[in-house]
Amino acid sequence: MDLIVPRPEGLYCPPGDFYVDPWRPVSRAVITHGHSDHARRGSEAYLCQHDSVPILSRRLGDAAVQGVDYGETVDRNGVKVSLHPAGHILGSAQIRMEFRGEVWVASGDYKLEADGTCPAFAPLRCDAFITESTFGLPIYHWRPQGEILDGINRWWRENADRGRASVMLAYSLGKAQRILRHVDPEIGPIVCHGAVEPFNAIYRERGVALPRTLMVSDGLNKKQLERALVLAPPSAAGSPWLRRFGGHSDAFASGWMQVRGNRRRRGVDQGFALSDHADWPGLLQAIAATGATRAFVTHGGVAPLVRYLGENGLDARAVAVDYGDEALEDDPPSAGEVGAGEAP
Amino acid sequence: MKTFAALYRRLDAATSTHHKNQALQDYLRAAVADPRLWASAAWTVYFLAGGKPRQMISTKLLRQLALEQTGLPEWLIEECYQSVGDLAETLALLLPPPEGGEDVSLDFWMSERLLALRSLDDSERYKRLLQWIRVLPDEERLPFFKLTTGALRIGVSKLQVIQSLSAVSGVDAKRMAQRMMGYTQAGRTLRAEDFAALIAADDEAGQGAVGGHPYPFFLAHSFQAPLDEMPALLGPVENWLVEWKFDGIRAQYIQRAGHWWLWSRGEELVSESFPEMAALQSWIPDGEVLDGELLVVKPQAAEAPALDDDKLSDIQPFASLQQRLGRKVLAAKILLGLPVAFIAYDILEHGGADVRRRPQSERRRVLEEVVRDARARAGAMGKPIPLRLSPVLRSPDWASFQALREEARTFGAEGFMLKSETTEYGVGRRRSGANLWWKWKLDPMSVDAVLVYAQRGNGRRSGVYSDYTFAVWSGPPEDESRLLVPFAKAYSGLSDEEMRQVDALIRKTTVENFGPVRSVRPTMVFELGFEGIALSKRHKSGIATRFPRMLRWRQDKPVAEADTIEQLRALLPGAGA
Numbered sequence: 049m050d051l052i053v054p055r056p057e058g059l060y061c062p063p064g065d066f067y068v069d070p071w072r073p074v075s076r077a078v079i080t081h082g083h084s085d086h087a088r089r090g091s092e093a094y095l096c097q098h099d100s101v102p103i104l105s106r107r108l109g110d111a112a113v114q115g116v117d118y119g120e121t122v123d124r125n126g127v128k129v130s131l132h133p134a135g136h137i138l139g140s141a142q143i144r145m146e147f148r149g150e151v152w153v154a155s156g157d158y159k160l161e162a163d164g165t166c167p168a169f170a171p172l173r174c175d176a177f178i179t180e181s182t183f184g185l186p187i188y189h190w191r192p193q194g195e196i197l198d199g200i201n202r203w204w205r206e207n208a209d210r211g212r213a214s215v216m217l218a219y220s221l222g223k224a225q226r227i228l229r230h231v232d233p234e235i236g237p238i239v240c241h242g243a244v245e246p247f248n249a250i251y252r253e254r255g256v257a258l259p260r261t262l263m264v265s266d267g268l269n270k271k272q273l274e275r276a277l278v279l280a281p282p283s284a285a286g287s288p289w290l291r292r293f294g295g296h297s298d299a300f301a302s303g304w305m306q307v308r309g310n311r312r313r314r315g316v317d318q319g320f321a322l323s324d325h326a327d328w329p330g331l332l333q334a335i336a337a338t339g340a341t342r343a344f345v346t347h348g349g350v351a352p353l354v355r356y357l358g359e360n361g362l363d364a365r366a367v368a369v370d371y372g373d374e375a376l377e378d379d380p381p382s383a384g385e386v387g388a389g390e391a392p
Numbered sequence: 393m394k395t396f397a398a399l400y401r402r403l404d405a406a407t408s409t410h411h412k413n414q415a416l417q418d419y420l421r422a423a424v425a426d427p428r429l430w431a432s433a434a435w436t437v438y439f440l441a442g443g444k445p446r447q448m449i450s451t452k453l454l455r456q457l458a459l460e461q462t463g464l465p466e467w468l469i470e471e472c473y474q475s476v477g478d479l480a481e482t483l484a485l486l487l488p489p490p491e492g493g494e495d496v497s498l499d500f501w502m503s504e505r506l507l508a509l510r511s512l513d514d515s516e517r518y519k520r521l522l523q524w525i526r527v528l529p530d531e532e533r534l535p536f537f538k539l540t541t542g543a544l545r546i547g548v549s550k551l552q553v554i555q556s557l558s559a560v561s562g563v564d565a566k567r568m569a570q571r572m573m574g575y576t577q578a579g580r581t582l583r584a585e586d587f588a589a590l591i592a593a594d595d596e597a598g599q600g601a602v603g604g605h606p607y608p609f610f611l612a613h614s615f616q617a618p619l620d621e622m623p624a625l626l627g628p629v630e631n632w633l634v635e636w637k638f639d640g641i642r643a644q645y646i647q648r649a650g651h652w653w654l655w656s657r658g659e660e661l662v663s664e665s666f667p668e669m670a671a672l673q674s675w676i677p678d679g680e681v682l683d684g685e686l687l688v689v690k691p692q693a694a695e696a697p698a699l700d701d702d703k704l705s706d707i708q709p710f711a712s713l714q715q716r717l718g719r720k721v722l723a724a725k726i727l728l729g730l731p732v733a734f735i736a737y738d739i740l741e742h743g744g745a746d747v748r749r750r751p752q753s754e755r756r757r758v759l760e761e762v763v764r765d766a767r768a769r770a771g772a773m774g775k776p777i778p779l780r781l782s783p784v785l786r787s788p789d790w791a792s793f794q795a796l797r798e799e800a801r802t803f804g805a806e807g808f809m810l811k812s813e814t815t816e817y818g819v820g821r822r823r824s825g826a827n828l829w830w831k832w833k834l835d836p837m838s839v840d841a842v843l844v845y846a847q848r849g850n851g852r853r854s855g856v857y858s859d860y861t862f863a864v865w866s867g868p869p870e871d872e873s874r875l876l877v878p879f880a881k882a883y884s885g886l887s888d889e890e891m892r893q894v895d896a897l898i899r900k901t902t903v904e905n906f907g908p909v910r911s912v913r914p915t916m917v918f919e920l921g922f923e924g925i926a927l928s929k930r931h932k933s934g935i936a937t938r939f940p941r942m943l944r945w946r947q948d949k950p951v952a953e954a955d956t957i958e959q960l961r962a963l964l965p966g967a968g969a
Contacts, residue, residue: 186464187472187485306485307476308404308534309854313888315407352471359465 051127051145051152052178052344054367059154059178063147064127067091068154068178071370078129080156081140082107082221085371095122097131099166100139102250103221118167134158135169136324137222138251144172153338154178157371159323160330161193163226165256171337176344178367179335182325183303184349190303190327196320197230203299203318208236208275213296217316220244220281222324223301225251225258227279233259236275237268241289243281264292285316303327335362347371395419395429396436396498397532403546412548416440416556424560424591430584431499437587439539440546441553443576447542448506453518454483454541457525462486474908477854480537487525487533494527499584506540507581550576551820561591569608569819574659604653604661606644607681607740607748611821612809612829622790626830631813633752634785634793635737636805637831639710639924639938640687641717645734646741647673647680666732667722671777675766679744682759683817684736684782688712691731704783709804709965711926711936736763737782737809740817748817755817756784800834801965806923807833836921836939837963839864839955840946842876843916846898847909849883857898857910858891859883862920862940864933865956876914877957879933880922885942894945914951919944925963935960 052059058070058077066076073090080086080096082103087094089108096104098115105113116122118141121130131141136157143154151174158180162168190196200216207214218224220243228238228248240248240261248261261279262268268276273293282300284290303323304310311319326334331353335343343364345354350366357364402415423433458469469486476482496505505524509517528536538544554572558565571590617625626632642657652673654663663669666686676682690706708730716722716730739759740748747755763781770777785808787793793808800807810830818829841862849858861881867874886894894916901913921943928936935957 185472185475186462186468187476187482307854308481309477309850309856311405313853313856317405317407349475352468356465356468 049147049150051147051150051176052154054369059367059369061124061127061145064124064129064145066095066124066129068143069156069369069371076124078131078143079104080134080143080154081136083137083157086156095129097139097141099254100141102253103139103247106246106250118170132172133167133170135160135162135166138166138225138254138256140166142170142172144174150175152176152178153340155180155334157182157325158334159326160334161190163193163324164229165222165226165251169334171334174338174340176342177335177338177340178344178346179331179353180325180347180371181331181345181350181353182348183323183327184331184345184353186328188303188306188323188327189329190306190321190323193230193322196322197227200227200230200299200301200320200322201232201235203297204231204277205235207297211274213273213276213278213293215278215280215290215293215296215298216301217280217282217285217298218301218322219324221247223322224248224279224281225256226324227301227322228258228261229256231259231277236277237262237272239264239268239273239276239278241278241280241284243284244279264289285314393498393501393532393536394495394529395432396439397529397535399436400535400546401531403548409552413552413556416548416552417560420556420560423587427584427588430587431503431582432497434582434584434587434590435498435502437553437557437590438576438580438582439544440548441550441572441576442545443580444542444544444578445502445507445539446510446578447540448509449517449521449540450514451479451541453514453521454479454537456518457521458483458486461488461525474848475855477848477850478543480541480543481534481854483537484533490526490528490530492527493529494524495529499582501536501539503581557590563591563593566608566819570605573606573608574655574661577660604646604648604651604655606646606653606655606659607746607817608819609642609644609657609683610738610818610829612831613821615810615830615832619790619794626790626810629787629789629793633756633811633813634787635782635809635811636704636785636800637807637809637833638685638687638707638735638782639804639806640685640713640735643684643686643734644740645669645672645676645682645684645736647676648678648744650678665716665722668727668731668778669734671770671775672734672766672779674775675770675777676762677743679741680762681739681741682734682736682762683738683740684734686713686732686734688716688730689733689778691729703780704803704805707803707805709926710924710938711928731778733778733780735780735782738817751814751816752811753813797832797834804924804965807831833923836923836943837925838919838921838943839960839963840917840949840953841880841920842914842951842954843894843898843912843918844876844878844914845909845911853883853891856891857895858886860894860918860942862918863914864960865954868956868958869952874956877933879931879935879957879960880920880937880940882918882920882940882942885921886945890945917946917949917951917954918942919946925960925965927964933957933960935964 051061053062057072057074058067060067066078067074068078069080069086070077070091071088075092077091078095082100087104087107094104094111094113098117101113101115116131118131118133121128128146130144132144134140134142134156136159140156142156145152153172153174155178158169160169204214218227224244238259238261245263248258252258278293298316299318299320300314300316301320301322303321303325305319306321341363343357343362344367346367346369354364354366399419403412406412406415423429459466473479473482554568555565558568644655646653654666654669656662688708712730736759739755742758763779787796797807810832812828841864843860844863845861846857847859849856861878863876863878865874866877898912901915903911903913920940922937922940924938926936
């Protein structure tokens, strides 16, 4: 029996009568993580990992949100549901569903490398694996996190020495905190945009150590601004908010920066290919580790991954979903990637 | 290559002209200081200024490399290529990491390795490529593949290179511009001496009038102001030399010490492509350099027998000129059927002296003397030559000039050139006070056309559907069986934001994929502008347009109201429009 089927509202579990990351209002939703294209408003009840609760509450207002621990099993009409680390952002989880001996796992968004802000991705054995494929082409293979963050520190230090602010555009939930966790606060003050700071607070509250961050309202003087690292969401690019930082250098942290054309389109000084999604080798490794014979590929570079898995002996299929909305999530520079936002 | 790759990266990342200039100067300063670097610097300047060696490794070999080295299926490599939009970058991203790091200078790469590939067969080329790639450092891969595929483009202008060279060497920029003329000619092999010659201290004696060396072309700015502002902006018409703006190939005819050369505006020596120009040599004295336009004329008129300088009716459209370009062998049939004439409009060197600093009116006087004298003497001997004078146009005011400008289309001209009578012959397109030439062009012709196919772009637009094919209707709306007839491709004119929207719509309305091309359900209408239109046997629609581009996205216009092929044909010269 299929434990997940696509429905207009989202990915539905028929025996358990719930949806995983529904994009339309439903009665019962199980949420993989708090990014806005996965955790949408309007459903009656939400289940998610504990650390996602404050994120969801912030996004969803008064909705009923129930938090569980990683590995804790909840019964839904006889379906054993449990959440396991996905390594994507704080509170991100894979959803494991077990019913009459059959095990299915919906990955949500994930990456394999441990990033220091949330438990690392845990491979789960299953019969069917529903995987993302945001970066589902072999041109995407990430450098080790340490190397990229060294590069970010170097860029910041060089700018600070030249007396200009370093503006890092990064998604306000997840990416920003991952960068904060690893930059060298000795270089200068760190200023966060109003869209970033609330999530910093949630991370700190859940026990992730982040360096001291300031807001513009804290009143920095010119001297401090010149040495500052500024973390702002991509939407702040070219906005009046940035003008206060004068002749700054700007950078963008995203897996899309791996490709030169994307970097050029962004028009930033530096692109850092730092992603919270699995790269191509990561996707293949994760899928293989599940031992699954069936794979469902949801969003991103769907068609190539489906074909590749098929040629390698898996029963792989594409599933149309409404995630990966560029404006909402990782905010790629434009529809530059293969098959972005289109039905496979 | 390490230094070159670092410079390439720095220039590629720079988002302002200021930062690019800094990067250029930092590099050049270090190079000037160390003669051991001059050979590599000579190549670097060549590439910076837009020089392109012929493709040294075929796309086929590179694809073979990708296939064998990655172990990925061919279709997946193709998917990657389609997503990246650039073969060189796709390879750089896909190949396994190198096994070591070898540091080889750009000069050694070019002179000893890459240029030598031409004489080898494909299997030997592949063998060497494989050896090199294994030890080629990661960060040098992209410029390396770009270079070998002949697709290396660095976002700096030739003028920036000239100014930076001038800044670090202390050589006057105008002089540097002249030294750089022809530097990027195809097929060159550069040596340390070439760089040394660029940066050598300026000596006043040698005015550069040596061999067949051309002068930098003076380029015009586009004049956009409306008619009622013209008197205020330009002053009275008497202060201006007004000529037709011909649509041919801008060229410099150089005659010195018993030899002649013809240089195109693209800084290629094109003497061999236009052998009929040799006829001028007997009638023009040594030490003369003429600036003018090469145009194809009707056969019998090529060597106009009389002194009717103003005759323009026999000028053929640019499409005829294109048939003469890019041919290795010029068959007699081509030479007879598509003869060229040189319409002279300026003189840069006279009696062996550089006359570029003299005012426009004076240069024109000298030019008329030289051309009329040559034609008269040749004519008297019964040997007319393909040399004419660009006619000077007169009108009492700007309004009557604007009316006259419409006639340009009848012989394929683009509008007028306006040259201040007092101006000297400048360098490039630099703006400096009154030192200006204007091109006052006709408004483009335009039709409302429907987007029917889309293809992903390259470079900054890689992965985005940015190259479109447009169609017009085969018949009027009442014709129920009418079809959309594709007639032009265009990829410029949209803002980034509009392109994003169009890209999204293309993905939503895709009907079919043919390799990199998608056909879409016709939903989008654009006002398409173009500079010229001609009948064509090569195009399915029977029509070829020149410089088509998008003027406007007509979101207000339904597809059914786009223009028809009849409306397009009405724009053909002589269609009685």
